[in-house]
Amino acid sequence: MAAQRPQREVSAWRPRIPGVVEVFHAHFTGYAYPMHVHEAWTLLIVDDGAVRYDLDRHEHGTPHDTVSLLPPHVPHNGSPATSQGFRKRVLYLDSSVLGEDLIGAAVDGPDLRDPVLRRRVGQVHGALARPGDELEAESRLTLVGERLREHLRDRPRGAAEVRRADPALARRLRELLDEHVNRGLGLREAARLLHAHPAHLVRAFSGAYGIAPHQYLMSRRVGRARRLLLAGRPPSEVASATGFYDQAHLTRHFGRLVGVTPGRYQSSARWAS
Incomplete structure (x- = not known):
């Protein structure tokens, strides 16, 4: 039987979010990173498989419920912990999110078992993958940064949740x-x-x-979109007139809040004679 070919699938981009240097998603099998450093903080979650890595001459791993935070300027490597490889999502964060005064604490404990933090990091990735949802991504990243600082400063978990x-x-x-509904x-x-x-x-x-600020802003935009749709304006025009990134962005949020697409909503209207 032929050996399985190594997989190297990556997706990388720089979002329009302050504090995020790069977003990096990857699926690797049969590939090992050599020792290297980053100038930014590396915030890593693994969706499938596991990664083993060395940081400051100590071995670490990344099971599913772990968030790994690798500090800048500290050498580390990385390789699949199983033959199936791993799928990972990474945020590279600058010092505006986490300061270099926290590097020592991150070296001592880079792997954080915190289900709330793990869920929130995933939510940041979800928002970053949707153009037009920058306020949501920025808001969620702010809460992630706050929780990371709790861990690194060894404050009781949940102290900042009040x-x-x-x-x-x-x-x-x-x-x-309200003053910036369209512009954002x-x-x-x-x-x-x-x-x-x-x-x-x-x-x-x-x-x-x-309700979160980004949810409030989107609900205001959808409210304006409803009025324009009932006035007979096409959805593509309504999207740009109400601050959405594009028609798909309008459709996603409109469907979430109204239950139908903008087109179905408009076609159901009973026009005044």
């Missing part, structure tokens, strides 16, 4: 989002305008309104 009530700040963010608003830009930490902004808004 929602601190700040209705005035939440109202100001809502007003700011980055989380860091909002934090700068409101003189607040991005993570505190997300928590204050979610605590006050029971």
Whole structure:
């Protein structure tokens, strides 16, 4: 029987999200990384298989429930832990997400068994793969960075999960989002305008309104889209007029909130005579 050919499938891109240097998805069998370093933080989750690697002369591994955080400037390698290889998703993060003062803690404990963190990292990847959902990706990344800092500073897990009530700040963010429904608003830009930490902004808004800022913005856009569709404008035109990346972006969020596609919604309308 012929030996199975090694697989090397990769997808890489640089998203329009502050703090993310690169997104890298890969499926490898029969390939081993030599010792190397990165200038950025490497945030790694493995979806299938497992990776073994050496960091600072210690061997580590990445089972499914683990998030691995490899610090910048520290040599490491990597290879499949089984003959089936591995599928991984990686975020390369700059020092605005995690500072170099945390490198020592990451060297001491790079593999983090935290199901909440694992789920949130996956959610960041999901949002990054959807053009037009940058505010969602940025918001989710902010919470991931906060939880990573909890681990590295050895604070009790969940200490930052308590929602601190700040209705005035939440109202100001809502007003700011209302002013930028079509253009959109980055989380860091909002934090700068409101003189607040991005993570505190997300928590204050979610605590006050029971919905995340990116969900609020998308619901406002869908509301505007509904009015334009009922006015007879074609979905492709409505998408660009209401701040969506393209018609597919409109269709995805419209279907999620309304239950049908924009086309079906428009065709169901009873036009006034």
